[in-house]
Amino acid sequence: MAAPCVSCCRGLSYRLFLGLRVNFAQTQGYWQTLPVDAQTAPESQRAIAYLFPSGLFEKRARPIMKHPEQIFPKQRAIQWGEDGRPFHFLFYTGKQSYYSLMHDTYGKLLQLEKHNDPFPQKTESMNLIGSRWLIKEELEEMLVEKLSDQDYMQFIRLLEKLLTLQYGPAEEEFIQRFRRSVTIQSQKQLIEPLQYDEQGMAFSTSEGRRKSARAEAVVYERGSGKIRVNGIDYLQYFPITQDREQLMFPFHYLDRLGKHDVICTVSGGGRSAQAGAIRLAMAKALCSFITEDEVEWMRQGMHPAGLLTSDPRVRERKKPGQEGARRKFTWKKR
Amino acid sequence: MAPFASVLPRLLCAGVRPSFLHKAAPGPALQSRRTLGRAPAPEVSEPEDRDDLQSKLLELPLQQPDFFNIKELFSMKTLFDARVHLGHKAGCRHRFMEPYIFGCRLDQDIIDLEQTVRHLQLALNFTAHVAYRKGIILFVSRNRQFTHLIENTARDCGEYAHTRYFKGGLLTNAPLLFGPTVRLPDLIIFLHTLNNVFEPHVAVRDAAKMNIPTVGIVDTNCNPCLITYPVPGNDDSPPAVHLFCRLFQITINRAKEKRRQMEALYRLQGPQGAEGSGTGDTSSRADSSCSS
Numbered sequence: 133m134a135a136p137c138v139s140c141c142r143g144l145s146y147r148l149f150l151g152l153r154v155n156f157a158q159t160q161g162y163w164q165t166l167p168v169d170a171q172t173a174p175e176s177q178r179a180i181a182y183l184f185p186s187g188l189f190e191k192r193a194r195p196i197m198k199h200p201e202q203i204f205p206k207q208r209a210i211q212w213g214e215d216g217r218p219f220h221f222l223f224y225t226g227k228q229s230y231y232s233l234m235h236d237t238y239g240k241l242l243q244l245e246k247h248n249d250p251f252p253q254k255t256e257s258m259n260l261i262g263s264r265w266l267i268k269e270e271l272e273e274m275l276v277e278k279l280s281d282q283d284y285m286q287f288i289r290l291l292e293k294l295l296t297l298q299y300g301p302a303e304e305e306f307i308q309r310f311r312r313s314v315t316i317q318s319q320k321q322l323i324e325p326l327q328y329d330e331q332g333m334a335f336s337t338s339e340g341r342r343k344s345a346r347a348e349a350v351v352y353e354r355g356s357g358k359i360r361v362n363g364i365d366y367l368q369y370f371p372i373t374q375d376r377e378q379l380m381f382p383f384h385y386l387d388r389l390g391k392h393d394v395i396c397t398v399s400g401g402g403r404s405a406q407a408g409a410i411r412l413a414m415a416k417a418l419c420s421f422i423t424e425d426e427v428e429w430m431r432q433g434m435h436p437a438g439l440l441t442s443d444p445r446v447r448e449r450k451k452p453g454q455e456g457a458r459r460k461f462t463w464k465k466r
Numbered sequence: 467m468a469p470f471a472s473v474l475p476r477l478l479c480a481g482v483r484p485s486f487l488h489k490a491a492p493g494p495a496l497q498s499r500r501t502l503g504r505a506p507a508p509e510v511s512e513p514e515d516r517d518d519l520q521s522k523l524l525e526l527p528l529q530q531p532d533f534f535n536i537k538e539l540f541s542m543k544t545l546f547d548a549r550v551h552l553g554h555k556a557g558c559r560h561r562f563m564e565p566y567i568f569g570c571r572l573d574q575d576i577i578d579l580e581q582t583v584r585h586l587q588l589a590l591n592f593t594a595h596v597a598y599r600k601g602i603i604l605f606v607s608r609n610r611q612f613t614h615l616i617e618n619t620a621r622d623c624g625e626y627a628h629t630r631y632f633k634g635g636l637l638t639n640a641p642l643l644f645g646p647t648v649r650l651p652d653l654i655i656f657l658h659t660l661n662n663v664f665e666p667h668v669a670v671r672d673a674a675k676m677n678i679p680t681v682g683i684v685d686t687n688c689n690p691c692l693i694t695y696p697v698p699g700n701d702d703s704p705p706a707v708h709l710f711c712r713l714f715q716i717t718i719n720r721a722k723e724k725r726r727q728m729e730a731l732y733r734l735q736g737p738q739g740a741e742g743s744g745t746g747d748t749s750s751r752a753d754s755s756c757s758s
Contacts, residue, residue, distance in 0.1 A: 216649030217602060221621045224604055224628045224636065224651065226643065231630055235617050242614065 206276050229275040230283060237290050240306065244297045261428045263311040265291070270312070326353075326420050336420040340412030342443050345401025349413035353421060355393025357383070361410065362397055375407035382415040382439055386422060408443060415439045519732045526728070527598055534594040534720055536587050539713055542579050545586075548709040550699040551577045553686030563686050566698035575686045577698045589681040589695040590717045593653060596679075597625075597721035601652030604628055605714075606669050608661040612707050616657055619711040623718040626651065628669075632661075637672040656682035656693070657710060658701050666692075683710060 186193040211228075212218040222228045222235070266274070268284040291310060294303065326334040334353040339346065359366040359379060370376050383389045394414060398406045419427050419440070431438045448457035455461050527533040545551065553559075553567065553575030568578035596603060603625040607616050613629040620627035628636075633643070640648050654673050659682050661667050666689050673680045674692045682693040683701045690696035700706040 210645070212649065215600070216647075217600075218626065218649075221624075221626050222617070222628070223644075224626050225630050226633050226636065227630075235614065238614055 206273075208276060227275075227277050227279070227283070229277050230279060230287075233275065234287060234290065237287070237294065237306075240303055241290070241294055241297070244294070244299060244303065248298050260295075260311070261425055263313045266310050266312060271310075334421075336417045338413050338416035338419075340409045340414075340416060340442065342408035342412065343401050343405035343446060345398060345405040345409040347396055347398040347406065347409035347413045349394055349396040349410060349417050351414060351417040351421070352393040352395075355391065357390035357392065359394045359396070370403070370407060372403065375403060378404075378407040378411045379414070381411060382418055385439065386418065386426060388418075392418070392421075412440075412442055515736070519736065523728055523732060524599065527595060527724075532591065534591065534598075534717065534724060536590045536594065536717065539590065539716060540583075540586070540709075542583055544709065545579050545582060545699070548705040549703045550582060550706045550709065551579050552700045552703065552706075553577050554702075558687040560687050560689055562690055563684065563688065563698065566684075566690075567686060577686065577700070582698050585695065585697045586699075586713075589697050590713060592679070592695055593655065593681060593714060594717045594721040596653045597718045598725045600725070602626060602649060603653045603655060603718065604651035605655050605657060606632075606667065607657040608632070608667060609658040609701070610662070611704075612657065612711075615707070615711060619715050623715050624722070625718060632668050634668075637669065637676050637678070650676060651678060654678055654680045655714060656680060657707060659684055659688040659693070 180188065184193070211220065211223055218224070220228045220232065222231045225231050265288055268279060268281065271284060271287070272279050291307060294307065299307070326336055328334055335350050337348065337350045339348050341347070361369040366376060366379060370379070380389070383392065396410050396413060398410055400406075401409065427440075431440045450457055453461075551568070553563075556570050556573050556575055559567070559575055566578055566581055568576045570576065593603065603620075603623070605616050605620045605625065605627040607613070607629045609629075616629050617627045636643060637650060640650055654669060656667065656670065659667055659670060664687070670680065670682070670689075670692050679694040680692070681695045682688075682690070682697065683699050684690040684693065684696045685699070685701045688701075690698070699710070
């Protein structure tokens with residue numbers, strides 16, 4: 133049965149309200165229900181009270197409809213005037229908004245290249261940390277045009293090139309139109325508060341894991357870059373250079389190589405796993421000494437994982453019917 | 467007049483009646499000849515005198531050989547200074563460009579600038595007439611070095627440009643791609659006839675199919691066959707391309723300005739009625755304005 137429209141209901145309830153007897157058998161169209169008489173009136177009242185708790189006449193309970201712009205997708209109006217001449221000068225290319233956007237961006241690029249010096253100093257723009265480029269669907273929606281993947285990549289490449297030059301506030305505003313903030317990305321990681329030991333030196337502790345190795349690192353604020361692992365100097369504990377490089381990496385990324393002292397304990401795993409675990413622990417401990425932006429930067433640094441994500445890779449189990457996790461038994465033809 | 471004959475149906479479709487045809491009432495017969503996808507010219511119910519003025523407006527430029535004074539825009543010296551005479555190496559030479567080549571120096575072809583001057587004057591004159599009659603002009607090129615420049619030129623003229631990837635049925639299947647009542651360009655100007663793989667641009671062939679006249683700058687490795695007004699010249703050096711863009715921009719702006727002046731003139735004439743003295747004055751005034 134179709135849902136009753138408001139006007140019909142109004143009539144029905146009004147009649148019910150007045151207690152009049154209505155004979156629906158004669159009405160055509162909407163209602164083919166039971167006739168309402170004095171015996172069924174209270175039941176109908178209860179039904180209405182159940183279905184429309186705020187009554188039938190409450191203004192605030194009226195159905196709210198979305199704005200038509202949200203329902204109907206944006207379409208293009210007719211692109212040319214009465215005399216047949218198109219309005220946009222790039223109309224005959226087919227994708228006028230996209231190509232005019234490319235034209236404008238390239239124009240800005242040329243202008244910047246002309247006015248700026250040929251060898252600019254590298255200026256870091258931290259405003260890109262919490263944002264990402266528009267995705268293709270968002271760009272299509274913005275331009276009301278279909279794009280191909282190559283078109284989209286070309287546009288993003290142009291914007292990246294624009295970023296490498298020194299730009300002013302006007303260009304920055306232009307670029308921000310194509311960036312979207314990524315709020316959920318920064319998982320609210322608890323930053324350890326600094327603790328102070330007897331000499332008044334600030335230090336911070338945290339843990340790290342890799343495969344089956346567990347490490348706990350204590351990073352001191354001031355120091356000369358000495359690292360002690362399980363009471364042994366790191367040079368003796370990790371004779372392999374690769375492991376020592378892993379330990380060095382978080383400091384190297386933040387340009388704090390010789391500034392912190394570290395004392396850590398580690399157990400389990402193998403040589404490389406222990407190195408990775410200590411590295412993660414040190415990176416997490418360092419978070420308390422650095423600014424929020426730098427924390428974000430660390431998280432994005434060294435993709436795909438970043439410095440603050442624990443490596444989820446563990447040893448894959450061996451399956452029956454196979455020699456190892458992936459290796460199959462030697463196949464013999466006969 | 468041979469190239470003009472091929473563009474006649476197109477101009478007639480646009481509602482223009484050149485003087486030398488002397489047709490009485492070509493309207494309804496020509497409507498049926500229109501190709502698909504061409505929007506009919508705006509059918510305004512004009513009284514007799516308006517029609518008369520309109521035909522005078524359109525016929526007057528055709529009565530003089532150089533109504534828009536194209537000859538003063540450039541000389542052979544300007545072409546030489548802009549390095550228009552430099553062609554490609556002799557190995558790249560196209561067979562049909564041989565009549566336009568002056569000679570070969572150290573294995574590089576030199577284009578005959580006397581022929582270039584003549585062809586360029588014809589081409590610019592034709593562009594000016596098309597712009598005067600409010601035709602749609604499309605600049606086409608596929609050389610990525612000059613994309614920005616050509617799009618800027620087109621925008622400053624108030625015309626259109628297509629320096630991007632050319633989609634398959636753009637001209638031949640326009641009603642499907644754009645809409646049923648789209649108007650195609652009335653003139654296509656090729657600043658580079660070849661595309662990025664050194665093959666003839668698809669638009670050359672498509673324009674010939676759709677009876678759209680073309681003006682094209684043909685280098686020594688290009689095929690001048692299907693182009694209505696070829697202009698042999700260099701299309702690779704920046705000074706040459708800048709010069710051509712500037713020339714086209716000046717001609718189109720001049721032609722549009724002339725049209726506005728003529729319309730203003732005839733609008734002043736209109737309320738006074740079609741007086742004989744009035745028409746005499748306009749012709750003298752037009753002569754003085756175009757000679758200035």
